[in-house]
Amino acid sequence: PAENKQSGSQASSQRETLQNLRKEKSRNAARSRRGKENFEFFELAKMLPLPGAITSQLDKASVIRLTISYLHMRTFASQGDPPWSPLLEGDSNCSKVRRSSHSLATDMFEQHLGAHLLQSLDGFVFVVSQEGRFLYISETVSIYLGLSQVELTGSSVFDYIHPADHVEMAERLGIRPHLRAEAGCHTAPESASSSASTSSLAGTPEPAPSSPHSPADEPPDRGFFIRMKSTLTKRGLHVKSSGYKVIHVTGRIRCRPALVPGSTRSMRRPMGLVALAHTLPPSTLNEVRMESHMFVFRVNMDLQVTYCENR
Numbered sequence: 001p002a003e004n005k006q007s008g009s010q011a012s013s014q015r016e017t018l019q020n021l022r023k024e025k026s027r028n029a030a031r032s033r034r035g036k037e038n039f040e041f042f043e044l045a046k047m048l049p050l051p052g053a054i055t056s057q058l059d060k061a062s063v064i065r066l067t068i069s070y071l072h073m074r075t076f077a078s079q080g081d082p083p084w085s086p087l088l089e090g091d092s093n094c095s096k097v098r099r100s101s102h103s104l105a106t107d108m109f110e111q112h113l114g115a116h117l118l119q120s121l122d123g124f125v126f127v128v129s130q131e132g133r134f135l136y137i138s139e140t141v142s143i144y145l146g147l148s149q150v151e152l153t154g155s156s157v158f159d160y161i162h163p164a165d166h167v168e169m170a171e172r173l174g175i176r177p178h179l180r181a182e183a184g185c186h187t188a189p190e191s192a193s194s195s196a197s198t199s200s201l202a203g204t205p206e207p208a209p210s211s212p213h214s215p216a217d218e219p220p221d222r223g224f225f226i227r228m229k230s231t232l233t234k235r236g237l238h239v240k241s242s243g244y245k246v247i248h249v250t251g252r253i254r255c256r257p258a259l260v261p262g263s264t265r266s267m268r269r270p271m272g273l274v275a276l277a278h279t280l281p282p283s284t285l286n287e288v289r290m291e292s293h294m295f296v297f298r299v300n301m302d303l304q305v306t307y308c309e310n311r
Contacts, residue, residue, distance in 0.1 A: 054150060062150065069154035073135040076127065080254045080271055123278040130272050132157050132173060144279045145245060146231035162227035162244050172222050174253070174270050220253040222273060225280075251275025 045055040045063045048070060058066070077084040118125065118138045124145075126137040133156055139149040147160070158166050227244040252275075255268035290296070297308040 050150070058150070065154035066150065069133070069135055072129060072133075073127065076129070076135055076254070076271055079256045081257055081268070121276065123276050125274075125276055126152075128157050128173065128273045128275070130173060130175070130270055132170070132175065135272065141277075144230075144232075144277075145228060147229065160229045165226040168224060169226055172224055172249075173273055174218075218253075220255065221251075222253060222275065223248075223250045225249070228277075246280040248278045248280060249275045250278075 041060050041063050044067060045058055046052070048055055048063070048066055050066070055063075118140050121140070124138045124141040124143070126141070127135045129135050133154060134152050135154075137149055137152045141147055141149060141152065152160065157169060161169055226247050226249060228247045229243060230245040231243075232245075251273055254271050254274050256271050257266050258269040259265070260267050295309045295311050298306050300306050
């Protein structure tokens with residue numbers, strides 16, 4: 001009996017040793033998989049057209065979201081009419097500007113020309129797909145709304161505009177009524193407060209009547225006003241209490257040529273909206289510099305003058 005007991009304890013010890021070895025091997029395999037996965041995400045993040053200081057702080061979900069948006073943006077740029085990437089495609093019709101003398105300052109300026117243009121604009125640029133997602137938005141959006149470029153890229157535009165403006169935005173994008181629910185478009189009552197959140201007012205899609213003309217037959221130019229979320233606060237202005245800023249959007253619908261099914265006739269299929277957004281000044285004149293050729297007057301909602309300076 002003593003020998004049987006000893007042999008049983010040895011077998012039990014061997015089983016425990018094997019189990020520990022298997023657990024250790026499984027942990028090592030899982031650690032190796034995580035290491036390879038993290039390395040792939042790190043390499044993928046480095047390929048994004050963003051500064052290294054930003055890509056090094058991205059989580060995996062953000063890397064995937066930004067990568068998908070970047071790929072969609074490449075398709076948006078190449079398939080639209082006219083294409084935006086003749087240099088990348090090797091278009092022979094695209095002529096480069098040649099200078100007789102090259103200077104370091106001029107070369108550096110042309111290398112960062114896009115950033116200079118964005119900084120000089122009194123607003124920010126964005127591209128929204130036909131489904132209502134930001135394919136691109138300039139980093140200058142942080143100046144006017146306090147939101148980050150990384151946060152907005154790949155997100156739905158309807159998550160960042162006032163619920164009462166969802167139908168307006170959907171109509172400008174050409175989203176049909178039966179597809180507005182999928183795009184995240186919801187209606188809000190007229191008396192809804194400007195501080196109401198999108199989630200609290202998420203109801204049924206607006207059953208607005210569809211236009212008798214297809215979106216491709218409409219003029220491509222767009223100009224409208226919407227309210228977008230803002231995290232900026234300023235002393236003396238109740239921006240924080242409302243949480244929204246009025247944005248004037250001007251732009252064009254980008255289309256791509258496509259053949260009509262069963263016919264040789266071509267049509268223009270909308271791909272999305274390319275727009276420039278201007279933030280309207282706040283409803284106060286405390287910070288407007290008054291020049292000698294300017295004067296102040298006040299009107300009511302009926303446009304009747306209620307006050308005017310003597311000059």
